Amino acid sequence: MKAFTTHAGSVAPLDRANVDTDQIIPKxxxxxxxxxxxxxxxxxxxxxxxxxDPSKTPNEREINPDFVLNAPRYQGATILLARENFGCxxxxxxxxxxxxxxxxxAVIAPDFADIFHNNCFKNGVxxxxxxxxxxxxxxxxxxxGLELEVDLPAQVVRTPDGAEHAFDVDPFRKRMLVEGxxxxxxxxxxxxxxxxxxxxxxxxAPWLFDAIC
Amino acid sequence: xxxxxxxxxxDSHVVKARDDGSALLYIDRHLLHEVTSPQAFEGLRxxxxxxxxxxxxxATPDHNVPTTxxxxxxxxxxxxxxxxxxxxxxxxxxxxxxLEFRIRDPRQGIVHVVGPEQGATLPGMTVVCGDSHTSTHxxxxxxxxxxxxxxxxxxLATQCLVQKKARNFxxxxxxxxxxxxxxxxxxxxxIGRLGTAGGTGHTFEFAGEAVRGLSMEGRMTLCNMSIEAGxxxxxxxxxxxxxxxxxxxxxAPTGEAxxxxxxxxxxLVSDEDAVFDRELVLDAAALQPQVTWGxxxxxxxxxxxxxxxxxxxxxxxxxxxxxxxxxxMGLQPGQAITDIHLDRVFIGSCTNxxxxxxxxxxxxxRGRSVARRVKQAMVVPxxxxxxxxxxxxxxxxxxxxxGFEWRDPGCSMCLAMNPDRLGDREHCAATSNxxxxxxxxxxxxxxxxxxxxxAAAAVAGHFxxxxxxxxxxx
Ligand code: SF4
Numbered sequence: 232m233k234a235f236t237t238h239a240g241s242v243a244p245l246d247r248a249n250v251d252t253d254q255i256i257p258k259x260x261x262x263x264x265x266x267x268x269x270x271x272x273x274x275x276x277x278x279x280x281x282x283x284d285p286s287k288t289p290n291e292r293e294i295n296p297d298f299v300l301n302a303p304r305y306q307g308a309t310i311l312l313a314r315e316n317f318g319c320x321x322x323x324x325x326x327x328x329x330x331x332x333x334x335x336x337a338v339i340a341p342d343f344a345d346i347f348h349n350n351c352f353k354n355g356v357x358x359x360x361x362x363x364x365x366x367x368x369x370x371x372x373x374x375x376g377l378e379l380e381v382d383l384p385a386q387v388v389r390t391p392d393g394a395e396h397a398f399d400v401d402p403f404r405k406r407m408l409v410e411g412x413x414x415x416x417x418x419x420x421x422x423x424x425x426x427x428x429x430x431x432x433x434x435x436a437p438w439l440f441d442a443i444c
Numbered sequence: 445x446x447x448x449x450x451x452x453x454x455d456s457h458v459v460k461a462r463d464d465g466s467a468l469l470y471i472d473r474h475l476l477h478e479v480t481s482p483q484a485f486e487g488l489r490x491x492x493x494x495x496x497x498x499x500x501x502x503a504t505p506d507h508n509v510p511t512t513x514x515x516x517x518x519x520x521x522x523x524x525x526x527x528x529x530x531x532x533x534x535x536x537x538x539x540x541x542x543l544e545f546r547i548r549d550p551r552q553g554i555v556h557v558v559g560p561e562q563g564a565t566l567p568g569m570t571v572v573c574g575d576s577h578t579s580t581h582x583x584x585x586x587x588x589x590x591x592x593x594x595x596x597x598x599x600l601a602t603q604c605l606v607q608k609k610a611r612n613f614x615x616x617x618x619x620x621x622x623x624x625x626x627x628x629x630x631x632x633x634x635i636g637r638l639g640t641a642g643g644t645g646h647t648f649e650f651a652g653e654a655v656r657g658l659s660m661e662g663r664m665t666l667c668n669m670s671i672e673a674g675x676x677x678x679x680x681x682x683x684x685x686x687x688x689x690x691x692x693x694x695x696a697p698t699g700e701a702x703x704x705x706x707x708x709x710x711x712l713v714s715d716e717d718a719v720f721d722r723e724l725v726l727d728a729a730a731l732q733p734q735v736t737w738g739x740x741x742x743x744x745x746x747x748x749x750x751x752x753x754x755x756x757x758x759x760x761x762x763x764x765x766x767x768x769x770x771x772x773m774g775l776q777p778g779q780a781i782t783d784i785h786l787d788r789v790f791i792g793s794c795t796n797x798x799x800x801x802x803x804x805x806x807x808x809x810r811g812r813s814v815a816r817r818v819k820q821a822m823v824v825p826x827x828x829x830x831x832x833x834x835x836x837x838x839x840x841x842x843x844x845x846x847g848f849e850w851r852d853p854g855c856s857m858c859l860a861m862n863p864d865r866l867g868d869r870e871h872c873a874a875t876s877n878x879x880x881x882x883x884x885x886x887x888x889x890x891x892x893x894x895x896x897x898x899a900a901a902a903v904a905g906h907f908x909x910x911x912x913x914x915x916x917x918x
Contacts, residue, residue, distance in 0.1 A: 260523035264482035282886040316641035322576040324592035359757035402464035438697035442499035
């Protein structure tokens with residue numbers, strides 16, 4: 232897994248609540264059998280004026296000048312600032328792949344939808360939930376070019392004036408990210424426990440192990 | 445200590461609790477479809493890993509399959525990328541030895557219809573799938589939730605997931621639903637009350653007289669939409685309805701094993717004095733048929749109600765959301781819901797494409813026809829077996845006579861990955877679960893309703909209380 236320790240970058244504000252994964256990466260781009268190639272279609276329905284289609288290249292597209300990520304001052308932003316319930320809806324991990332490929336390393340919002348939140352950690356993108364007032368203040372500062380520093384080991388977000396905002400992160404997920412561990416490899420270290428569980432479960436509930444083939 | 449249904453399901457699947465508060469949770473059933481699995485299989489190959497337990501997996505293509513001309517099989521998929529994706533699922537299942545119901549198999553269908561229908565989902569199981577509507581399977585007193593592609597790979601390789609336990613949330617729907625008010629209306633009303641993030645971090649248990657009175661199909665509709673209120677999983681306690689539904693299904697236990705299983709399943713209820721972290725009590729008897737007017741399932745109103753005025757929103761964020769939604773949907777504040785006119789009607793999706801749903805829609809449509817202003821009305825059964833059953837009952841003829849299209853099973857216009865989609869600014873009465881911007885096609889405007897309400901809207905050309913057409917019956 233891609234590691235994440237500290238990251239400093241500029242912030243792009245997306246001032247909408249309940250942004251769903253259908254908006255982050257629309258369905259017509261889910262037909263790929265690869266993990267890459269989604270960045271150009273991040274927020275496709277908002278970012279471009281014409282209807283997106285996997286066969287179109289970015290320079291054939293009609294840019295929506297009113298969409299915030301298209302504003303010159305937010306080019307190169309690596310931290311996305313968002314509102315409540317970011318990433319709700321479908322479980323498509325493609326949403327995180329698109330954010331990551333576009334260049335975002337962290338998303339800051341008051342809260343996140345569960346499956347999206349989970350998917351972020353698998354791809355080295357850090358979802359950071361901060362109190363609504365702090366998020367509001369970041370939104371106020373973003374237009375002037377806010378730079379933030381995210382420190383995962385210390386679990387704080389630092390502003391240029393040195394203020395620190397603490398955030399919560401699950402200890403297991405933190406370790407996975409900081410050390411860039413392979414989660415499957417880690418689980419397979421417990422293979423004997425899994426086999427033991429199967430043995431005892433099979434005795435109590437044999438019908439769960441009837442093959443479906 | 446008294447435990448909830450969720451506590452029991454969780455406890456019986458913990459392989460190992462870790463010091464950091466996470467747990468290794470065993471997965472009994474893993475369902476796969478073509479969209480979220482190719483990268484997971486690729487991951488296995490790259491790491492040189494093989495699936496932990498082949499017979500726990502079941503696959504079927506659903507999102508990309510065309511719903512016409514099934515006889516041509518995979519060749520019938522016009523778009524190259526979609527065809528490659530379905531083909532890739534076939535190849536992966538072949539390579540690894542996973543059971544798959546392919547495009548021409550009568551058992552093929554939407555993965556969440558197929559699992560319960562086959563008895564591949566059983567009470568007391570943990571069920572996962574790379575799809576957020578996996579919550580559907582909770583209707584069978586199972587712990588079921590959607591996962592991302594990395595987790596699909598993790599389950600394939602280890603038969604486990606690293607999880608943190610969610611909190612318990614009981615939804616107590618008191619009183620029986622009025623005739624003609626359905627599980628879909630109950631689901632939408634709950635989401636309207638809780639909001640799309642109301643259940644985040646929780647597992648729902650749907651309880652109360654209204655839920656006990658639902659058929660298995662109705663319970664699946666209800667659990668299906670848990671995710672639309674933010675909860676990854678929702679479940680209903682085991683009872684006689686569950687038992688009778690499961691009995692005799694192809695992969696259900698038989699003989700002595702059946703008796704033993706049923707004995708064990710009787711414990712799949714919350715203990716009398718179990719404590720829930722949160723609870724919502726709802727007067728289900730007072731509910732009316734529901735219609736969504738906006739771009740989030742929480743934007744919902746009674747069919748006799750009106751589109752709200754952003755001036756009445758509870759805060760600035762909601763106001764902004766409502767204004768944006770009204771603009772996208774092309775609606776006015778205060779407009780009567782029954783004044784919303786429809787261009788297309790879609791009856792299908794993992795929420796409402798089971799036999800009972802088709803019966804409810806047919807009972808409204810029988811002897812009537814689709815309004816002239818409606819360009820297209822289609823019925824897409826959830827699986828090949830649902831389709832067969834409906835045809836045996838003659839429902840297809842009722843739909844065809846009325847001017848509906850009668851399609852082959854798949855996700856279809858629920859997310860419009862296949863050619864079934866809305867045009868720009870077209871309004872659609874849909875029995876699916878998401879009304880997000882562009883969900884059913886670029887610029888398309890989706891209104892979520894029950895099958896009876898969608899059928900009534902097709903006939904009238906605008907929303908109408910379906911009970912007016914059925915004399916109050918469902
Ligand atoms: S029917 Fe719709 S919601 Fe259900 S699995 Fe298919 S695309 Fe997803």
